[in-house]
């Protein structure tokens with residue numbers, strides 16, 4: 001037997017898919033995120049909880065590069081690194097996001113909303129002209145909604161959808177390109193219990209081969225889904241709960257202080 005240390009084949013997968021170190025972000029005098037470090041492991045569900053204004057959404061949008069950070073470093077296992085002054089959106093193939101406000105375009109139909117920022121194009125004149133391929137987008141949209149088990153008319157304008165239907169559409173858009181990391185900011189608001197359970201089932205399916213960061217005020221749901229819970233208070237990460245602590249600790253107390 002060789003005297004060299006055996007290489008653990010699982011070692012590479014133990015490296016987090018996403019790591020944030022000392023991340024801070026302020027808006028004027030408001031310190032929205034203050035020196036927060038965190039890791040998201042492979043196939044892990046990490047929940048972020050905290051009172052209104054605790055900095056959860058700001059942290060999430062910083063992690064995916066929608067907002068530049070003031071201090072710290074965000075690094076993805078793929079090699080993408082975000083630092084102050086070096087920011088770019090990490091969305092699409094790498095990360096899918098459900099925004100808290102869903103960020104849908106009301107006047108455009110359902111299927112177009114799934115493809116915002118990454119339209120499927122058809123080539124004309126030997127590639128000289130590229131025109132968005134609406135038929136392909138419609139079909140793809142139907143497929144993804146069908147896969148999720150939801151029946152939403154793909155030609156309907158988003159402003160005519162119910163709140164819950166919009167929430168589902170936002171979710172469909174986040175997972176459409178099957179990114180390995182999903183960032184979900186309040187994905188359960190506006191959902192009926194039935195639909196919420198359906199979405200939880202989908203998340204439980206996705207967690208087998210995706211890493212998920214979830215923000216929710218529904219602590220019951222968070223307890224059920226999370227492998228780890230990070231508690232934020234006024235921009236700071238004040239607690240990190242794992243295993244039995246998730247059930248035992250008074251999360252509300254940690255949130256409010």
Ligand SMILES: Nc1ncnc2c1ncn2[C@@H]1O[C@H](COP(=O)(O)OP(=O)(O)OP(=O)(O)O)[C@@H](O)[C@H]1O
Nearest residue numbers: 027030032050051052053054055056057058059100
């Ligand atoms: N674009 C912005 N400009 C100015 N202030 C902002 C901006 N975005 C967030 N803030 C402020 O930063 C703080 C953190 O807000 P954030 O939206 O991250 O909180 P949150 O934890 O997501 O709250 P909620 O649970 O209500 O969604 C708040 O004080 C908020 O008013």
Ligand SMILES: [Mg+2]
Nearest residue numbers: 056057058100
């Ligand atoms: Mg928020």
